[in-house]
Amino acid sequence: MGRDTESTSIDAGRLEQGLVSDVEWKPGKGEYAVMFTLALISLMVALDATILVSVLPTLAVDLGGSATDAFWAGTSYLLTCAVCQPFIAALSDIFGRKEMLIASVLFFTLGTVICAPIAKDFTVFFVGRSIQGIGGGGIITMGQVIFADIVPLRQRPKYFSLVLAAWALGSVLGPLIGGLFVEHVIWPWCFYINFPFCALGLVLVPIYVKLITVKTSLVSKLARVDWVGGFFFIGGCTSFLVGISSAGVQYEWHSAQALTPMVVGVIGVIVSVVWEIYGAREPFLRPSLFCSASALATYACALFQGFILFCALYYIPFYFTAIKFESPTQSGLDIFPVTCFLLPGSIVISLITTRIGRYRWAIWGGWVVTATGCGLLVLLDADTKTPVWVVILAIFGIGNGMLLTSVNVGIQAVSRVEDAGRAAAMYAFMRTLGMSIGVAIGGTVFQNLMSKKLDELGLPQSIAHNSEAFVKTMSLMDPEDPKRIGSMQAYLAGFHGVSWMITGAALASFAISLIIRRHSMDKSLDSQFTLKGARTLNAPVMPSASTLVRPEGVPQDMMSAGNSLPPIIKNSPFCSRTPSAFDTDSTYAGTKRSQDSHAGTQGYYSHDSDNPEAATAETAITAYYIHPGGRIDTVDILSDQRASSQTASINEVNKPAATDVEINRDWSPEPCFEKTLASGRLPSNMAEHEAVFADLTPAWMPER
Known part of the structure; x- marks a missing residue:
């Protein structure tokens, strides 16, 4: 229930018993230790997701691959990261939060080992990135679920901003660090940097993430797993994302190679949904998560937010490399205005949301600011002055910072109390799914518009199919060379097309967000998983x-x-x-x-x-x-x-x-x-x- 008047007197007896209300709740040492652990491994996952942006051209050469192989090097991680998240969240209900988080860190570590010391060709590298994606997806979703277990919704924005800040910092530092490694060391260090984080995660998670669980036999746990639903859902999502990722980049959109996996994927997801509703004894996709228009609208906002943010994080550094001819390191530095304003924006919104118990205003405002920032990206060209692009990126960062907090809170506010963990996991899935789709569709739009412009200028369209590698060739040309000038125009056409696309997505998301209705943030914790030694929440405390x-x-x-x-x-x-x-x-x-x-x-x-x-x-x-x-x-x-x-x-x-x-x-x-x-x-x-x-x-x- 909303508390417009917050003069609450705390009964000393309840405090001695460890019983507090959601407004009174504050984290103890145990909660802070869990938050720090989750923030640390979230930083690692976000860093790994974006560090290859600056490395892909060099990676393609060293492993003897093509531009398409380089594209799949980034996409394979996001694909497996997305599709496994809902199933991992369901498994954590059965096997335990700590156990699934440890398993996720182990998967991530194994994938890292395969990518760096072992991989000598793209086939092995793809396997490693896919395994990394499973681990990364588990870490992302378990962070959301565990927070829903230990922090009441009213206080969740304030404290989850620690994890969001780590995630956002890693997302923006990734291209910078990747550029440094490419210029001064070698690309495998993009993966070696993960090992200290993995080691800390494997030590800290068992020590601090001590959530009490019900002890049952392994046989009974395995019997509860929704294997059928998980198979069709993961298989369907994977097939769909493979199809949509290859369309326009590797194959034509209307080709059988692109359409077949998309159709098979849609059928697989439909079968899984039908099974979850009518056949599953313990469905891993709870129908109650989608029982209202507000819930559906908020999930759509999460998808579009991931779509827009990762499109920008992939193509803004590429703009500085291809149009400004800056080094990978400098292009990573140039994206800092996004970070510098995204983090404060997210933290400020978290504090205000916790204080007033309202979140819709932040969603609406976030989409307006984000749409403005996306639209202003169209102004970027070869002659754009530094103060101009700094302001544009700052506006974009502020809008996305507002959305990172408000959409996450909104999803959990519109959901049932007992669905809080699953709703948080579904938010993480939708956001990561949006990232995967955003990178895929962004690549298609960029390449197609660039090819069209090259054709208009009488230049070979093969440049668009190998755009990363051609940047180095173009930088060595005479500035007055017509081919260089025309190629730069084609690159700009691709960038502007991506900018218009994400602007349209932001405006559509704003319209969708108007459907979201008001729900209270004052919800008690209701999880079967509790942190050892934590103070528990009781009924809302009545004011005097x-x-x-x-x-x-x-x-x-x-x-x-x-x-x-x-x-x-x-x-x-x-x-x-x-x-x-x-x-x-x-x-x-x-x-x-x-x-x-x-x-x-x-x-x-x-x-x-x-x-x-x-x-x-x-x-x-x-x-x-x-x-x-x-x-x-x-x-x-x-x-x-x-x-x-x-x-x-x-x-x-x-x-x-x-x-x-x-x-x-x-x-x-x-x-x-x-x-x-x-x-x-x-x-x-x-x-x-x-x-x-x-x-x-x-x-x-x-x-x-």
């Missing part, structure tokens, strides 16, 4: 009576400081975390301004109209079901007859009548669930009430 503002229709006796129930907000839906509203610990809500007792429970009914005489055939009554911990279910009861009194006793409400009972979903685009008794009347006894609320599960009712 003097600080509470009594909502209309809420009796004064509900506002006492000692009352463990939060104030009722009229006609606002909240999530039920229990299957029944009538267990012995729940509170049943009854009348508008007076209390009634029923089966040891109490509560309130609220007429829609403040005028009691208006409670006629069209009047809706809202029943509130208040659970321990502050969660509230609301049900709109539409009756053809209603007593005109402000006070409606439970017996009056239970009168037989032609009545519909509808779950209130004001915070979603459409009602998610409607239920009418077969007799067409209100439930008149406990059994019928149980029947109405049997389906009132978190899958149907999102938190506000």
Whole structure:
């Protein structure tokens, strides 16, 4: 529930027991150790994902490959990094968070060993990069999931900014460090640099990431794994990404070599979704993650954000190399304005979001600023002055910094409490998927527009198919050489095409983000994995009576400081975390301004109209079901007859009548669930009430 007034008194007894609310929560030494560990290995993964940008031309020559091989050297990592993330998150629910994080670091280390000391040709190199991608994807998704386990959502933006900062720093430092190694050492050092991080990760993760898990046998764990769904999903995504990555670069878009894997991939993903809904006993893709338009819109924003950011990180350094003829090291330095403003932007948004408990404004503002920065990239040419491109890159960095935090928080806010870990993992998957698609489609757009411009100028289109290698040749030409001038125009045409593409993606994302509805960030932790020695969260702490503002229709006796129930907000839906509203610990809500007792429970009914005489055939009554911990279910009861009194006793409400009972979903685009008794009347006894609320599960009712 949103806290507009935050004067909270903390009970000393609860503090002694280690019980705190989400607003009071602060990390201890154990949480800080986990955060540092996750930030360290996230820096390693981000560094590795971008360090080859400056190295690809040299790599292609040393391993005896082509420009296409160099392209796949970068794409293979992102591909496997993306497709395995949801399945790894599901495996961590079964085998444990620490175990899957250690396995991910081991995979990453093995892939690094294959790439650097072992690989002597591109075939072996591709194998190593693919294994690295699996490990990197696991590290990314486990970082998201573990944070959702140990940090409440209200505080998550503030502290996850540590990991985001490390990830962003690695993403931008990668091209710079890669350029330094190419110029002064040799390219294998791009992988040797990972070994200290891998060693630290393998030491720190077992020591500090001590999340308590339920002990079960290996056989029972293996039986729980959704092997069928994982096979079709990973296989389908891989096939689709291989097709879309090769289209326009290695094969024509309309060729069988490009279309066949894309079609097979789409079919595989569809089969996996059908299996998850109808066949899987424990689906690794939870349908509840996608049950609202807000969730779908936020996932789309995550995909586009990864798409745009990696397109820029790949092609902005290439612009400085191909158009400004700068060294790989200098081109890496030139992208620093993105880092210098992305990190502060992300951190500032994290602090503000945590403070005010709102995130949509940051998503909308982030897309506006990002679209502006993307559009301004079109102004870059051979004569652009340094202050101009610095400002353009700074605007781009600020926008992406805003999105890194706000989209991540938004996804978890619109999801159920118990889906927090899976939602965080799905965010990581969508963002990484966007990176893979962005690099692939960006390469296609760049090459096609460059080829078109070369053809118009009467220059060979083969230059576009080997654009990285031709940069060195072009730099040695006479500045007045028509071929050099024409080639530079072709390079610019490709860059501007990519800029227009990501600008369109940013504008489309802004339009999509308007669908996202407001949800509360004040959610308690609900994970089966807890950190040893950590303080646990209990129900939201009630402010003192003097600080509470009594909502209309809420009796004064509900506002006492000692009352463990939060104030009722009229006609606002909240999530039920229990299957029944009538267990012995729940509170049943009854009348508008007076209390009634029923089966040891109490509560309130609220007429829609403040005028009691208006409670006629069209009047809706809202029943509130208040659970321990502050969660509230609301049900709109539409009756053809209603007593005109402000006070409606439970017996009056239970009168037989032609009545519909509808779950209130004001915070979603459409009602998610409607239920009418077969007799067409209100439930008149406990059994019928149980029947109405049997389906009132978190899958149907999102938190506000």
